[in-house]
Each structure stands twice: as C-alpha cells, then as structure tokens.
Amino acid sequence: MAGIVRIDDEVIDTDYFIRTLKLTGQFEGLVEQLVREKLTVRAAKRQGLQLAPEDIQERADQFRRIQGLHRAADMNNYLDALGVSLDEFEDFIVEGLYHERMMAQVCSDKAVEGYFKLNSPRFDSVEVSHIVLDSEGKAKEMMSVLEEDPDSFAEMVREYSVGDAREHGGVIGKVLRGALPAHIEARVFNAAPGELLGPFPSEDKALYEVFVVNAKHPAALDEDTSVEVRRLLREEWLAARAQEHIIEACPAR
DSSP: OOEEEEETTEEEEHHHHHHHHHHTTOHHHHHHHHHHHHHHHHHHHHHTOOOOHHHHHHHHHHHHHHHTOOSHHHHHHHHHHHTOOHHHHHHHHHHHHHHHHHHHHHTOHHHHHHHHHHHGGGGOEEEEEEEEESSHHHHHHHHHHHHHOGGGHHHHHHHHOOGGGGGGTTEEEEEETTSSOHHHHHHHHHSOTTOEEEEEEOTTSSOEEEEEEEEEEOOOOOHHHHHHHHHHHHHHHHHHHHTTSOOOOOOOO
C-alpha cells in the first residue's frame, strides 16, 4: 500500500484514504464520476472521434497556465511532486478532451431541439407558492382565509407557516414536471392560475401544505429548459452506455 502523507511517524496510506472516503459517504460519488467519464471516453474512441495534436498541446498549455507553470522545469517539478509521469499527464489531457468532445456531440443544439420537440409536454412549467402548517385543521382554516383574501398569501406565510417557506413568502418559483410529488403535481398542473390546492399531508401527517398556482407557462425552449434537456440527454446517454458494459465493484482486499 502506498503512503499519501506522513504526520511525524504516522503514515496515512491509500487504504486509510479509501476507507475514510467510504465511511464519510464520498466514495460512491467519486467512483460514479470516474465510471461516467470512462464510459464517455470509451464511447468516443469506439466512435472514432479524432483529436488533433495541436488541440492536445493547447489543452496541456492551458493547464500549465492555470497552474502557473510557465517553464518546462516548473512543470516537471510539479508532476514529480504529484508522482505523475508525463505519459500519465498526457493521458489525463487526452481523456478530458475525449469526454468534452463526446458530451458536446451528445448535447448539441440539434440534439436539444430534437429532444424538446419529442418531449415538449414534460417541459410545461408552473409558478407556485406554498404555506406549511402543523395540523389539517389549521390548513383548512388557512384555505378559507386565503379564498377570502388571496392577496394576503405572502403575509400569511410569514406569520403562520412553519419551516423554510416563511423565508421567501412561500414562493417556490418555477417548477417543471417531476419536481413535485406525483399526487401534488397532477393537481398543480391541472389548476388555473390563482387556484388554491390542498391541504396535502406529509408522509407522517405531521405537516400540511397549501399551494397556490401563480402562473402557468407552456413548454418553451428557453435557457432553463435547455439546461434541463442537456442534463436529460446526458443521463439517458450514459445509462445506455452503461448497459453495454459489465460494471462491478472490485472485491475488497
């Protein structure tokens, strides 16, 4: 096992490092990130995606500039301190470029537009606010108050709501389909602007939510929707690539 750092006569080795990552819940996330990157690089190579030598050199030069390594000696000393060879550094640069180019292709403007056209209803959005109360009786009473005076919603939230809702006047903002629990989403997306909905109990029935629909927006390929479409394209593409390989954890030593 390789040592990472020494404190007096105590050496923190790779086994200790990995064990700490596992116990702190960081290990799985890092492994998942590495797997996703490797799947992307494999797909890029299999597809025959080409990298020009000048692009690789430009990316390596960019890395050096960011790190403040302006001389070749500085770069060599930097890699020596990390225990990384020049070949390993070049592999790192090349794989980063493969990943970037492959993702640019998967999430191209054309792909985004095509995905949106095929799935536009899922990108309808609503703007909603909510108030959270600690009993069904209070929630029903609040609905009666708000039906009489809908303009007082934010004021009622600040005065009576529990939890984080009161900090923003109950405003959740713009949400897409899938952002709310299914039983709430169905009601919210079918409601008219200004309509009160609820009360909806939490799973343990300790809290009750009342929603108001502030506005409804038909699907549009704006900046927020484009970001979400690219995320979905990336996730669906990676899920498909994962099905092409055998991925399993290596047994612990």
